[in-house]
Amino acid sequence: MKKFIGLLLVLCLNGLTSQAAFAQDEETALVPLPSLDDFTRGEDGWAFGLGLGVEYESAYEGSDEFGWELQPAGAVQWRSGDNIFYFAGEALGWRGLRADTWLLEATVGFDEGREEGDSDDGHLDGLGDQDEGAELVLQARRAFDSNWRNWLVGRVVTGGDGNLGLFGVGHRFGDQMNGTGSELNLVMVVHDSEYANKGFGIDANQAAASGLPETHLSGGLRSIGIDYNFRHYVNNNWQIYGEALFEYYSSEVRESPIARNNYEAEVGVGFIYVF
Numbered sequence: 001m002k003k004f005i006g007l008l009l010v011l012c013l014n015g016l017t018s019q020a021a022f023a024q025d026e027e028t029a030l031v032p033l034p035s036l037d038d039f040t041r042g043e044d045g046w047a048f049g050l051g052l053g054v055e056y057e058s059a060y061e062g063s064d065e066f067g068w069e070l071q072p073a074g075a076v077q078w079r080s081g082d083n084i085f086y087f088a089g090e091a092l093g094w095r096g097l098r099a100d101t102w103l104l105e106a107t108v109g110f111d112e113g114r115e116e117g118d119s120d121d122g123h124l125d126g127l128g129d130q131d132e133g134a135e136l137v138l139q140a141r142r143a144f145d146s147n148w149r150n151w152l153v154g155r156v157v158t159g160g161d162g163n164l165g166l167f168g169v170g171h172r173f174g175d176q177m178n179g180t181g182s183e184l185n186l187v188m189v190v191h192d193s194e195y196a197n198k199g200f201g202i203d204a205n206q207a208a209a210s211g212l213p214e215t216h217l218s219g220g221l222r223s224i225g226i227d228y229n230f231r232h233y234v235n236n237n238w239q240i241y242g243e244a245l246f247e248y249y250s251s252e253v254r255e256s257p258i259a260r261n262n263y264e265a266e267v268g269v270g271f272i273y274v275f
Contacts, residue, residue: 029179030084030095031103031141032148033172034231034241037088038179039274040079049074053241053270060118061199062249062259073241073270093137100146105139111159114199123260126210127202135159141170148172153185162195164222180239182230189247192219200256212257221250223264242269 029038039047051073059065075088082097093107113130139155155166168187174180196217197203207214225247233239245266254262 028177030079030082030097032177032179032181033170033229034179034181034183035185035229035243036095036179037075037077037086037272038084039075039077039272040084041274042178044079044081047077047079048275049077049239049272050275051270051272053268055266055268057266057268058261058264059120060114060124061264062253062256062261063119063123063264064260065120065123066265071268071270073272101143101148103139103141103143105137107137107139109135109137111135111161124210124258126212127206127258128209130198133160147175147177153187161198162192164189164191164195166190178233180231180233182228185227185229187225187227189222189225190220191222193217195219196222196253200253200258202257215256215258217252217256220252222253223247223249237274239272239274240269241272243267 028042029036030040031038037049039049041047053071053073055069055071056066057069059067072089075086077084077086079085083094084096085094086092091107091109093105093109095103095105097103111133113132114124114127115129116124116127118124135157136159137155137157139153141151141153143149143151149172151170153166153168153170157164157166166187166189168185170183170185172181172183174182193216196219200215201217202210202212202215204214206212225245227243227245230242231239232241243266245264247264249259249262249264253259
């Protein structure tokens with residue numbers, strides 16, 4: 001039950017909104033989606049947000065171990081009309097609004113990889129550490145109207161360790177246009193063979209070192225999932241956000257010895273100060 005306390009706190013804070021927060025409702029975000037940071041207050045120029053979040057999540061993909069982790073939050077952003085350029089931690093990107101119903105995004109980031117020590121119970125012993133690698137993320141969302149109540153989403157992640165694709169539908173609750181409120185996404189995720197084996201495959205050397213059977217996965221369906229995002233202005237500078245994610249693996253992924261759970265799950269909550 002502890003992992004839901006943060007989300008309950010989010011709901012309670014709805015009743016504590018100050019007059020300064022009501023003023024935020026008059027500002028227009030580039031796209032009014034709670035899953036997207038927009039610290040620009042609807043104005044061109046520089047914007048900056050800094051915060052901290054806490055997540056309760058799977059220790060690694062396929063793990064049956066869970067733990068708490070602190071995560072920095074926020075970004076440096078520069079807005080020019082319907083374009084925002086941003087730097088957020090290890091990600092550098094751009095997003096742009098076109099024809100009021102198309103959101104395009106390109107991001108260069110890093111995949112931290114997996115380490116044997118990620119499993120406290122020793123389930124990864126002998127599999128070795130994976131190197132951090134650069135990834136390019138390309139995403140497009142197509143709304144059914146300019147209010148961004150419902151949309152389609154497509155995302156491609158590509159890098160030196162293969163390719164992953166995500167396709168889904170989303171819905172936004174509430175009528176605020178400043179990026180607050182909540183949204184829900186239903187998605188299907190596919191991957192090629194190289195990406196699948198990066199996370200769930202076991203080659204001959206790893207099998208010999210770990211005692212696990214050699215495993216090779218083909219490309220195809222990886223999972224189906226659902227995620228929920230929430231964002232709320234406590235006052236003119238402080239905002240609170242929350243996220244919950246559930247991903248259910250395909251039958252091929254579930255058969256991998258690395259997948260000790262049939263799913264991956266995560267819940268998080270945090271605060272951001274907008275300068």
